[in-house]
Amino acid sequence: MKTVLITGAASALGMAVAERLVLDGWRVVLADRDVSALAPICETLGRERALALTLDVTKLEDVKAAIEHLPAPFDVLHGLVNYPSDRFGADIGAFSLLGADAWTGIVDRNLRGFLNCCYAVIPRLIATGGGGIVSVSNFEALRGSAASAVFSAASAGSLVFVETMVRECQPHNIRINTIIPPPPDSLAQRPNEQWPATTADSIAYLLSDRAIATTGACLDATAGWALH
Numbered sequence: 001m002k003t004v005l006i007t008g009a010a011s012a013l014g015m016a017v018a019e020r021l022v023l024d025g026w027r028v029v030l031a032d033r034d035v036s037a038l039a040p041i042c043e044t045l046g047r048e049r050a051l052a053l054t055l056d057v058t059k060l061e062d063v064k065a066a067i068e069h070l071p072a073p074f075d076v077l078h079g080l081v082n083y084p085s086d087r088f089g090a091d092i093g094a095f096s097l098l099g100a101d102a103w104t105g106i107v108d109r110n111l112r113g114f115l116n117c118c119y120a121v122i123p124r125l126i127a128t129g130g131g132g133i134v135s136v137s138n139f140e141a142l143r144g145s146a147a148s149a150v151f152s153a154a155s156a157g158s159l160v161f162v163e164t165m166v167r168e169c170q171p172h173n174i175r176i177n178t179i180i181p182p183p184p185d186s187l188a189q190r191p192n193e194q195w196p197a198t199t200a201d202s203i204a205y206l207l208s209d210r211a212i213a214t215t216g217a218c219l220d221a222t223a224g225w226a227l228h
Contacts, residue, residue: 002027002131005080006021007083007113009030020197027051057113063116077131078131079125080121087151089106089150122169134178134207137158137159141158163218175214177206177214179202180219180220181222
């Protein structure tokens with residue numbers, strides 16, 4: 001049975017991904033700063049299949065320590081799903097009016113956290129013999145927003161990081177991909193209550209052997225919204 005680490009797991013998408021992957025036969029390590037919100041989903045999925053983990057992904061040493069001390073059988077990782085979850089900084093306003101301290105938080109949440117998790121997880125995947133990484137980015141990675149210059153840049157950075165990690169990961173049988181989920185209902189033309197489940201289906205595909213030849217890809221799961 002394979003094990004995957006899911007960050008931002010207390011979100012609607014994180015929980016949907018966990019449910020779908022357990023259905024597909026995975027064990028899941030559910031990581032979030034708000035670990036109390038994970039208790040119900042762990043109970044539903046079963047303690048032998050789901051483990052809750054308190055984690056602030058913006059702190060590299062904390063990420064490394066948490067992964068190094070995972071209990072068996074969750075300590076043998078085969079995958080990572082990275083989800084910043086809250087779109088922090090997406091509508092913060094004009095760049096020229098921001099204080100520099102605001103940049104740090106946005107970059108930490110939307111880029112540095114992913115880098116930290118990859119830095120800690122990739123050696124584990126190499127030791128396992130391979131695996132899959134899926135980064136959940138934002139439509140602003142494809143087309144920037146006037147009110148979110150730093151957020152757009154950080155989101156694009158995570159996408160480009162995935163693309164440039166392909167050659168480094170390939171010799172170790174590690175596939176790494178990005179997915180762009182639908183926009184929030186406040187921006188979409190109509191509410192999409194099914195988006196966590198449908199996006200989770202796409203993430204499950206990218207982690208599965210059905211996507212064995214797919215790496216370095218950016219999957220647009222917005223029904224084309226991101227490109228219009």
